[in-house]
Amino acid sequence: xxxxxxxxxxxxxxxxxxxxxxxxxxxxxxxxxxxxxxxxxxxxxxxxxxxxxxxxxxxxxxxxxxxxxxxxxxxxxxxxxxxxxxxxxxxxxxxxxxxxxxxxxxxxxxxxxxxxxxxxxxxxxxxxxxxxxxxxxxxxxxxxxxxxxxxxxxxxxxxxxxxxxxxxxxxxxxxxxxxxxxxxxxxxxxxxxxxxxxxxxxxxxxxxxxxxxxxxxxxxxxxxxxxxxxxxxxxxxxxxxxxxxxxxxxxxxxxxxxxxxxxxxxxxxxxxxxxxxxxxxxxxxxxxxxxxxxxxxxxxxxxxxxxxxxxxxxxxxxxxxxxxxxxxxxxxxxxxxxxxxxxxxxxxxxxxxxxxxxxxxxxxxxxxxxxxxxxxxxxxxxxxxxxxxxxxxxxxxxxxxxxxxxxxxxxxxxxxxxxxxxxxxxxxxxxxxxxxxxxxxxx
Numbered sequence: 001x002x003x004x005x006x007x008x009x010x011x012x013x014x015x016x017x018x019x020x021x022x023x024x025x026x027x028x029x030x031x032x033x034x035x036x037x038x039x040x041x042x043x044x045x046x047x048x049x050x051x052x053x054x055x056x057x058x059x060x061x062x063x064x065x066x067x068x069x070x071x072x073x074x075x076x077x078x079x080x081x082x083x084x085x086x087x088x089x090x091x092x093x094x095x096x097x098x099x100x101x102x103x104x105x106x107x108x109x110x111x112x113x114x115x116x117x118x119x120x121x122x123x124x125x126x127x128x129x130x131x132x133x134x135x136x137x138x139x140x141x142x143x144x145x146x147x148x149x150x151x152x153x154x155x156x157x158x159x160x161x162x163x164x165x166x167x168x169x170x171x172x173x174x175x176x177x178x179x180x181x182x183x184x185x186x187x188x189x190x191x192x193x194x195x196x197x198x199x200x201x202x203x204x205x206x207x208x209x210x211x212x213x214x215x216x217x218x219x220x221x222x223x224x225x226x227x228x229x230x231x232x233x234x235x236x237x238x239x240x241x242x243x244x245x246x247x248x249x250x251x252x253x254x255x256x257x258x259x260x261x262x263x264x265x266x267x268x269x270x271x272x273x274x275x276x277x278x279x280x281x282x283x284x285x286x287x288x289x290x291x292x293x294x295x296x297x298x299x300x301x302x303x304x305x306x307x308x309x310x311x312x313x314x315x316x317x318x319x320x321x322x323x324x325x326x327x328x329x330x331x332x333x334x335x336x337x338x339x340x341x342x343x344x345x346x347x348x349x350x351x352x353x354x355x356x357x358x359x360x361x362x363x364x365x366x367x368x369x370x371x372x373x374x375x376x377x378x379x380x381x382x383x384x385x386x387x388x389x390x391x392x393x394x395x396x397x398x399x400x401x402x403x404x405x406x407x408x409x410x411x412x413x414x415x416x417x418x419x420x421x422x423x424x425x426x427x428x429x430x431x432x433x434x435x436x437x438x439x440x441x442x443x
Contacts, residue, residue, distance in 0.1 A: 004027075098398035132322070150286050350373065353416070360427035389433035398411060413426070
């Protein structure tokens, strides 16, 4: 059953650690069946309840899954092997278009914003018991949410979008629950779902967002939550259209107990208007990050949602880090108030690069997708071969395996580093690496 590897330990944490170390080292592979609890207890000379506690810990950590009488198996992608490990390191002389970073030339300088926040802190320092939110941050965040049609709700701050998503999932779900996720979708969300001991159920998408029929199937199959990217979807660039948002709201209306989590990390870098799903169900959360537009090191995101959800998140936050630095909140508020960037100009800069690359690929018979944001998704027949051939030609791209559950193969190209002179060479290299393909969706 386990080949050469022997699970060891006398206490539950020791047994769980033995299994998790073996998974991380590759001694236990995804899908491998673990011994029945009573059998392992007998081998180790411990009480079966000890092994049961170890298996429960492994499930909660996302390392194994249990399917009743079929036993416990190592999960297909355990938390100890994150998707970010599926990457291509660019050697000297190779252009790296796989990192997913914004164009640093479009990011604002932070010195004035940080200095202003420091001056306010000097006048009125944030101390224990001062409250978790900067008033200016709250006022400006609420105004932008109101302008975009996000329903009224209490506000909170989290350390980036992924932190907000994790806290909302943890506030509502328990290990073993199912979450509907976009496929292809943000690899960090897929890893997070696994790490929390939850099950990911893929939902296909096209340029307008998640497919309504797939969404309905996932919710009917028991998904208790769904995570949706409103704009600049990673890796495909999809953006919810008004029509698609209406269709999804109708689907969600038939499953009113669903937890809806929206990620608007593309705020201030996209031209497409927001069409939120917030409020379509009783439990909802909307997370808006400052990272893509103002700088990845600004670990600040706005969180809003229904009263119960935000109260749970903020209450649990208070038992851990306590609050997101009000210095950083104040700096972000200064960036917003001072118009430190021109969102339309930023969006158009990324848009010109996406459209130029998609057009150059189309002229070579290659279908690509990228309605918004800084990424272009290219379906390919042989992902490994395409990545290797592009690397040989001098271009590193992100393998689609970082973003896929059951979606067809593809590669992600981040356009933020492209110059006008790069477009034709990279398009020619992609076409040579994969050959012409018939048009198809990537869901």
